[in-house]
Amino acid sequence: MTRTTRPGPVxxxxxxxxxxxxxxxxxxxxxxxxxxxxxxxxGVFTTNRIKAAPLQLTEPxxxxxxxQAILVNSGNANACTGEQGLHDARSCSRxxxxxxxxxxxxxxxxxxxxxxxxxxIACFETHIPELARxxxxxxxxxxxxxxxxxxxxxxxxxxxxxxxGTAYNLFAVAKGAGMIHPNMATMLGFVLTDAxxxxxxxxxxxxxxxxxxxxxxxxxxxxxxxxxxxxxANGVAGNREIAPGTPEGERFCAELTGILLExxxxxxxxxxxxxxxVRIHVTGASSAADAVKxxxxxxxxxxxxxxxxxxxxxxxxxxxxxxYSGAAIEADRVEIRFDGVPVVQRGxxxxxxxxARATEVLKQAEFTVAIDLGLGSAExxxxxxxxxxxxxxxxxxxxx
Amino acid sequence: MTRTTRPGPVxxxxxxxxxxxxxxxxxxxxxxxxxxxxxxxxGVFTTNRIKAAPLQLTEPxxxxxxxQAILVNSGNANACTGEQGLHDARSCSRxxxxxxxxxxxxxxxxxxxxxxxxxxIACFETHIPELARxxxxxxxxxxxxxxxxxxxxxxxxxxxxxxxGTAYNLFAVAKGAGMIHPNMATMLGFVLTDAxxxxxxxxxxxxxxxxxxxxxxxxxxxxxxxxxxxxxANGVAGNREIAPGTPEGERFCAELTGILLExxxxxxxxxxxxxxxVRIHVTGASSAADAVKxxxxxxxxxxxxxxxxxxxxxxxxxxxxxxYSGAAIEADRVEIRFDGVPVVQRGxxxxxxxxARATEVLKQAEFTVAIDLGLGSAExxxxxxxxxxxxxxxxxxxxx
Numbered sequence: 001m002t003r004t005t006r007p008g009p010v011x012x013x014x015x016x017x018x019x020x021x022x023x024x025x026x027x028x029x030x031x032x033x034x035x036x037x038x039x040x041x042x043g044v045f046t047t048n049r050i051k052a053a054p055l056q057l058t059e060p061x062x063x064x065x066x067x068q069a070i071l072v073n074s075g076n077a078n079a080c081t082g083e084q085g086l087h088d089a090r091s092c093s094r095x096x097x098x099x100x101x102x103x104x105x106x107x108x109x110x111x112x113x114x115x116x117x118x119x120x121i122a123c124f125e126t127h128i129p130e131l132a133r134x135x136x137x138x139x140x141x142x143x144x145x146x147x148x149x150x151x152x153x154x155x156x157x158x159x160x161x162x163x164x165g166t167a168y169n170l171f172a173v174a175k176g177a178g179m180i181h182p183n184m185a186t187m188l189g190f191v192l193t194d195a196x197x198x199x200x201x202x203x204x205x206x207x208x209x210x211x212x213x214x215x216x217x218x219x220x221x222x223x224x225x226x227x228x229x230x231x232x233a234n235g236v237a238g239n240r241e242i243a244p245g246t247p248e249g250e251r252f253c254a255e256l257t258g259i260l261l262e263x264x265x266x267x268x269x270x271x272x273x274x275x276x277x278v279r280i281h282v283t284g285a286s287s288a289a290d291a292v293k294x295x296x297x298x299x300x301x302x303x304x305x306x307x308x309x310x311x312x313x314x315x316x317x318x319x320x321x322x323x324y325s326g327a328a329i330e331a332d333r334v335e336i337r338f339d340g341v342p343v344v345q346r347g348x349x350x351x352x353x354x355x356a357r358a359t360e361v362l363k364q365a366e367f368t369v370a371i372d373l374g375l376g377s378a379e380x381x382x383x384x385x386x387x388x389x390x391x392x393x394x395x396x397x398x399x400x
Numbered sequence: 401m402t403r404t405t406r407p408g409p410v411x412x413x414x415x416x417x418x419x420x421x422x423x424x425x426x427x428x429x430x431x432x433x434x435x436x437x438x439x440x441x442x443g444v445f446t447t448n449r450i451k452a453a454p455l456q457l458t459e460p461x462x463x464x465x466x467x468q469a470i471l472v473n474s475g476n477a478n479a480c481t482g483e484q485g486l487h488d489a490r491s492c493s494r495x496x497x498x499x500x501x502x503x504x505x506x507x508x509x510x511x512x513x514x515x516x517x518x519x520x521i522a523c524f525e526t527h528i529p530e531l532a533r534x535x536x537x538x539x540x541x542x543x544x545x546x547x548x549x550x551x552x553x554x555x556x557x558x559x560x561x562x563x564x565g566t567a568y569n570l571f572a573v574a575k576g577a578g579m580i581h582p583n584m585a586t587m588l589g590f591v592l593t594d595a596x597x598x599x600x601x602x603x604x605x606x607x608x609x610x611x612x613x614x615x616x617x618x619x620x621x622x623x624x625x626x627x628x629x630x631x632x633a634n635g636v637a638g639n640r641e642i643a644p645g646t647p648e649g650e651r652f653c654a655e656l657t658g659i660l661l662e663x664x665x666x667x668x669x670x671x672x673x674x675x676x677x678v679r680i681h682v683t684g685a686s687s688a689a690d691a692v693k694x695x696x697x698x699x700x701x702x703x704x705x706x707x708x709x710x711x712x713x714x715x716x717x718x719x720x721x722x723x724y725s726g727a728a729i730e731a732d733r734v735e736i737r738f739d740g741v742p743v744v745q746r747g748x749x750x751x752x753x754x755x756a757r758a759t760e761v762l763k764q765a766e767f768t769v770a771i772d773l774g775l776g777s778a779e780x781x782x783x784x785x786x787x788x789x790x791x792x793x794x795x796x797x798x799x800x
Contacts, residue, residue, distance in 0.1 A: 048724045049724070049727075049729045049731075050719055050720060050723030051723075051731075079720075080716060080731065080748060081748060082746070082747060114716065115720060116715060116716040116719075116744075116748070116749050302702070302787075302791075303795055306792050306795035306796045307796070312796070315516060316477070316480060316516040317515070319450055319516075320448060320450060320479075323448040323449045323450030323451075324447065324449070327449075328449075331451075332482065344516075346482070348480060348481060348482040348516070349516050349517075389793070391702075391792070392706050392709065392791070392792060393789070395702070395707065395710070396710030
């Protein structure tokens with residue numbers, strides 16, 4: 001698997017973005033992604049019971065299996081906007097379909113931004129036709145920029161695969177920095193491939209890849225009303241269909257997981273106010289569920305996250321978070337390491353010298369906290385950020 | 401029920417506190433509470449699976465039903481200290497028993513402070529005999545001060561009750577400001593009464609009172625290794641025994657809940673870095689469990705708590721937190737009010753004018769967010785603080 005941060009060209013897809021005036025700042029806020037033919041598709045959507053209007057519209061369309069274009073805006077979530085919100089989402093979708101000359105049920109709509117404000121529909125009416133006219137094959141960076149909210153940098157990843165000598169490309173773009181928590185996060189992700197892929201593999205592969213990437217990251221423990229990840233496969237590469245249960249199918253899933261994990265880590269690195277990317281690596285748990293519980297509990301603890309910010313190897317807070325996670329634990333079997341430096345063995349401190357070495361590890365921008373529960377063989381990973389002054393600043397000031 | 405913030409004298413109990421040198425700052429850090437006769441007792445202990453040494457020693461003693469003295473220190477949690485920690489806790493208890501001339505199993509020991517550091521046992525050896533000699537009936541304020549860690553003020557509450565014309569007193573002292581979350585919190589609470597109370601009522605009453613006070617507050621979502629609340633009733637008031645299932649029993653429970661709720665609110669008000677005390681009041685839930693889920697989810701959301709700090713009536717974050725709480729919810733039935741100002745009706749905004757009025761409410765130091773789910777008749781309360789720069793500062797710097 002070759003991976004590159006510079007996206008490879010993914011055949012048969014075009015892109016456009018503009019500043020439509022949805023955001024007061026005048027930043028780009030509306031984007032369109034289009035496939036030249038209807039693409040097979042799969043999607044993963046927020047588990048929040050409050051679902052934004054665009055999700056209510058898009059989820060059943062994706063379930064039907066075909067999608068040709070994605071219209072996405074930042075600056076307004078179109079969530080908690082009642083009947084009017086659903087009506088507005090439909091108007092946008094109708095307008096995009098008309099401008100592109102395709103069937104309306106091939107359009108996915110997606111929104112991110114402030115909850116509860118009515119969608120400024122005039123911005124869409126003015127700019128959607130213009131977007132449809134300006135689609136280009138190399139404007140994917142503009143899309144990555146237009147979907148940003150509190151993100152500080154655009155997020156994209158690409159990988160090139162091969163099946164029977166035919167090359168194909170996978171390209172993904174994502175946004176997210178706050179309200180980031182599994183199932184899913186205030187995040188949008190759009191994955192495009194020119195490969196021909198069996199529909200079952202698309203669905204199952206996306207589910208698996210999301211579980212191993214966007215579902216093991218946390219910034220602030222909040223799950224949003226607008227999250228969606230869409231995967232479109234248009235088959236333009238001309239490869240033999242990639243089927244489930246084959247080596248190529250496994251490879252495709254691994255590639256998909258790879259680029260989504262790359263994006264997931266970018267999201268944590270760009271977590272609101274974050275200065276550190278920390279991997280919580282739990283091993284030796286009694287069960288897979290326990291491993292996840294323990295890793296998640298440590299990754300979401302405010303006390304642990306502020307200690308990371310303070311560059312304090314405060315393992316007491318880590319072991320306390322494992323203790324209340326609900327995972328089975330025996331205090332005298334726990335071992336904790338910071339990038340290989342042991343600070344806890346058999347449940348107690350290894351002494352000041354090791355702690356001083358661990359403090360050096362914490363000064364790095366990225367490190368791993370390895371927690372061995374010493375009870376079984378199950379393990380789990382979680383990626384988290386530190387909790388900083390800037391997190392508070394960004395979120396206390398967000399709307400004002 | 402008469403309630404006063406100035407503690408009433410609780411007969412037959414004496415108090416002492418000193419600066420034993422456990423804390424480097426030289427602040428008071430060791431305290432002793434003693435009843436002149438063995439008292440009936442009940443206790444509630446942390447649910448964290450990592451239990452500090454003093455809990456391992458004290459929990460079975462309290463379960464046996466009698467306690468005469470409580471030795472408590474701040475500055476060191478004696479948690480994750482292995483065999484040595486348990487040995488040290490026993491030494492302290494033995495020393496207190498010898499100094500007081502009572503049986504060792506009548507001593508409760510309790511610690512709060514940094515996790516993982518060995519207990520500086522010499523401080524205890526030097527100061528416990530001195531404490532035992534200096535016990536006084538009016539030194540309860542000194543105890544409240546000695547158990548503080550990151551608390552900014554001492555916390556005590558008292559109430560006077562009456563049964564058949566005989567007066568009795570309830571006095572409680574607590575500490576806690578960080579690692580505050582139900583089941584239980586980094587908190588210690590000691591409740592003393594001179595009433596004669598049936599042992600079943602003590603146990604059941606304490607459990608109920610804790611569930612309605614310390615178990616519905618949150619500062620940072622972390623549950624500590626050292627939490628305990630002890631209730632001692634020495635019967636010195638000379639009243640007829642208060643029995644379960646009687647009007648006096650109910651009254652006693654209500655008084656107990658009252659002073660614990662008073663202390664619980666003080667803890668949130670003193671939450672690390674907190675500037676606001678916010679009551680989350682959920683009504684109209686389908687079930688009691690759903691009401692608690694919804695209230696807790698809102699109370700613990702970092703995004704909601706930073707919005708409180710920013711004095712932003714950001715109901716979108718509130719409704720999103722209800723949406724991912726797991727509680728049954730129908731978006732178009734939700735109503736949200738800030739101290740009576742409606743900001744959401746039938747799931748959508750009531751408009752800018754109401755939101756401006758709500759913003760005024762948020763400028764207050766204390767207010768209520770009322771969330772009506774419109775589905776049933778179950779309700780729940782939760783008390784939370786805002787998430788501020790100072791929270792991050794305090795916890796990033798705590799050990800250094």
